[in-house]
Amino acid sequence: MSAFLQLAFLIAVILLAAKTAGYLSVRLGQPSVLGELLVGILLGPSLLDLLHLPFLDGEHLGETITELGELGVLLLMFIAGLELHLEELTRNTKVSALAGIMGVLTPVLLGTGTGLLFGFEPRSAFFLGLTLGATSVSISAQTLMELKVLRTRVGLGLLGAAVFDDVLIILMLSIFLAVVTGGTSATGILLILLRMVIFLAASVAFGLYVLPKMVRVAAKLPISQAVLSLGIVILLFYGVAAEVVGGMAAITGSFLAGLMFARATEKERLMQGVSALAYGLFVPIFFVSIGLAVNIRELQADALLLTVVIIVVAILSKLFGSGLGARWAGFSWRESWQLGAGMVSRGEVGLIVANVGIGVGLITGKEFSAIVGMVLATTIVTPPMLRALFAKPKKKIEQESTPEGKEA
Numbered sequence: 001m002s003a004f005l006q007l008a009f010l011i012a013v014i015l016l017a018a019k020t021a022g023y024l025s026v027r028l029g030q031p032s033v034l035g036e037l038l039v040g041i042l043l044g045p046s047l048l049d050l051l052h053l054p055f056l057d058g059e060h061l062g063e064t065i066t067e068l069g070e071l072g073v074l075l076l077m078f079i080a081g082l083e084l085h086l087e088e089l090t091r092n093t094k095v096s097a098l099a100g101i102m103g104v105l106t107p108v109l110l111g112t113g114t115g116l117l118f119g120f121e122p123r124s125a126f127f128l129g130l131t132l133g134a135t136s137v138s139i140s141a142q143t144l145m146e147l148k149v150l151r152t153r154v155g156l157g158l159l160g161a162a163v164f165d166d167v168l169i170i171l172m173l174s175i176f177l178a179v180v181t182g183g184t185s186a187t188g189i190l191l192i193l194l195r196m197v198i199f200l201a202a203s204v205a206f207g208l209y210v211l212p213k214m215v216r217v218a219a220k221l222p223i224s225q226a227v228l229s230l231g232i233v234i235l236l237f238y239g240v241a242a243e244v245v246g247g248m249a250a251i252t253g254s255f256l257a258g259l260m261f262a263r264a265t266e267k268e269r270l271m272q273g274v275s276a277l278a279y280g281l282f283v284p285i286f287f288v289s290i291g292l293a294v295n296i297r298e299l300q301a302d303a304l305l306l307t308v309v310i311i312v313v314a315i316l317s318k319l320f321g322s323g324l325g326a327r328w329a330g331f332s333w334r335e336s337w338q339l340g341a342g343m344v345s346r347g348e349v350g351l352i353v354a355n356v357g358i359g360v361g362l363i364t365g366k367e368f369s370a371i372v373g374m375v376l377a378t379t380i381v382t383p384p385m386l387r388a389l390f391a392k393p394k395k396k397i398e399q400e401s402t403p404e405g406k407e408a
Contacts, residue, residue, distance in 0.1 A: 003058040010065060011285070013050065017043060018284035031143045033287055034383040040291020041376075051292060065289055072286030073138045073348070074254040075278035078235040080141040080159065081258020082271050083150050086204075089259065095157040095329035095339075099322040100164025103343045106321025107132035108172070110313050118306055120367070123180055127362040130176060131354055131371055132314050133169050136347025136379070137162035138251060142283070143383045144342070147390050154335050158342040159255070161322060165343070166252050167196060173353065174247075177360070192247050199246025203238060203253070207260025215264040227266045228273035234261070249349065290348060294376050300369045307373040314374045315381065318343045338389045345382040350375040 001009075018036045025035030043050040051062045089096075111132035115125025140158060144150040150159075174192050211234065218226040235257040242253025261270060299307065323340030327333065354371040357363040363371070 001055060003061070006056050006058045006061060007064060010050065010056070010061060011068075011281075014043070014065070014288045015281070015284055018288050022284070030387055031146045031383040033139060033142045033146070034380065036284055036287035037139075037291055037380055037383075040288035041294060041296070042291070043288065044292040044294060045298075046291075046294065046296040062292070065285060065292065068282060069286035069289030070250075072278065072282030072284070072289075073251055074235060074239050075274060076138050076142060076283050076286065077251045077255040078231075078258040078261075079271070079274055079278060080145065080150065081255045081260075082262050082267060082274070083145065084156065084159070084259060085262050086259050088151070088156055089160055092153060092156045092160050095153070095326050095331060096160025097164055098325035098329045099157060099339055099343070100161035100325070101168060102325030102328075103135065103161060103318055103322030103340075104133040104165055104168045104172070106324075107314065107317035110317045111310075114309060114313050118309075123176075124362050124367070126176065127357050128310070128367070128371070130169065130173055131346075131350060131357065132310070132317060132374070133165070133172070134346055134349045134353050135162055135165045135169075135318070135343050136345050136349040137165075137342070138286075139345040139347055139379055139382050140342035140386060142287075143386045147387065149390055154331070154338045154342070157326060157329075157331070158339050161325075161339065161343060163252060163255075166249050169353075170196075170247060170249075173356070177356075180360070180362070196246045196248060199241060199248065199253075200256075202245075203241065203256050203260070207256070207263075211260050212264060215261070215266055219266050225273060227270055228277075231257075231261055231270045231274060232277075290379060293348075293351065294372060296376075298369060299373050300366050303366045303370045303373075306367070307370040310370050310374045311377045314346065314378050315344055318378075334389070338386065341382065341385040341389055344385065345379045346375045347379050350378070 017039045021035030021039035022032030023035070025032050025038075042048060045052070050056075051065070108126075108129035111129030112125045113129075115128040116122070120128065137159065141150065144155045144158070149155055171189075171193065175189055178189060214230060215227060218230045223229075235254045238253035238257035239250035240253070242248045242256075243250050246253070261267060264270065319337065319340040321340070322343040323336040326336040326339045331339065350371065354363070354368055354375070357371075358365070358368045
């Protein structure tokens with residue numbers, strides 16, 4: 001079987017399994033994303049090891065599936081941005097800042113304390129805290145969209161808090177690695193901050209003043225799906241620019257691209273096209289690929305206590321950290337817990353940070369194993385937590401969300 005046919009087989013199996021698991025999850029009263037995450041674990045090296053079946057010998061199959069999944073998360077965050085308006089997000093700046101900052105500082109402090117308690121070196125303990133401070137909002141965004149509460153002030157605050165979280169974690173990680181490795185000066189750290197500011201300012205300016213004209217021109221061209229193609233091009237460029245120029249996560253760039261397109265007159269046509277492409281192919285691959293990247297068999301038995309403690313600290317630190325930040329910004333207690341729960345998932349972001357740590361020798365294989373267990377647990381518990389916290393009469397949800405998604 002050729003490498004292409006092997007890839008075709010994998011995609012077919014992943015899509016069928018993802019949609020079946022998503023359907024069963026919904027029938028059980030849970031978001032479909034939970035089923036897709038769990039079936040990814042079953043298909044991965046933890047049980048079936050789909051990528052290493054005897055007749056699959058393609059050298060780069062696993063890497064290709066991962067990259068297709070990364071396209072899925074970019075499309076997912078672009079759709080989340082399309083659901084909102086920039087004005088709605090800016091009205092929630094206070095809660096976004098407090099929830100985002102508290103959602104980083106609390107896990108970092110508690111994670112560092114946990115590391116010291118288990119005998120880690122101070123620098124390794126602090127790196128553990130940084131790992132717990134990361135957030136992957138893509139899982140929560142998908143769950144909130146399924147629950148149709150993304151445009152409530154909880155959803156708006158969550159997405160804004162995730163941006164603050166991303167910026168703060170990158171700054172702290174950059175400063176920490178500079179101190180540990182001696183590879184970056186104070187000037188270099190200031191340059192990182194300047195790059196972030198330049199990217200954010202340039203992306204917003206482009207989206208406000210240039211993008212609307214491009215959309216109007218594309219809509220008039222005698223080209224099939226011109227607006228859809230423009231949208232995909234822009235979201236990919238924003239994702240690339242976020243990492244290359246701003247030093248931020250690519251998902252932050254694609255989310256900003258969606259926010260900019262949300263103002264366009266062709267928004268509905270674009271939403272239909274991107275949603276079909278994303279949910280029909282790339283997004284299911286992304287959720288399944290998270291499970292494919294985790295091997296439960298490699299979780300070391302002697303790290304079991306450490307793993308359990310880190311999982312508990314990871315969940316509670318985000319729940320209380322971001323939750324208290326939201327409460328101080330004026331949210332009700334229920335809204336605060338909802339926002340805090342949305343920040344719990346570490347997803348692929350946590351794995352990326354952990355890989356940086358093991359690459360520079362800040363954590364051992366045992367500690368990495370515990371962190372992988374934490375990433376897996378927090379990613380799986382987030383959808384049902386959100387479902388439970390939003391499980392209330394629909395009438396009450398509508399009262400909390402104004403027609404334009406404004407704060408009450």
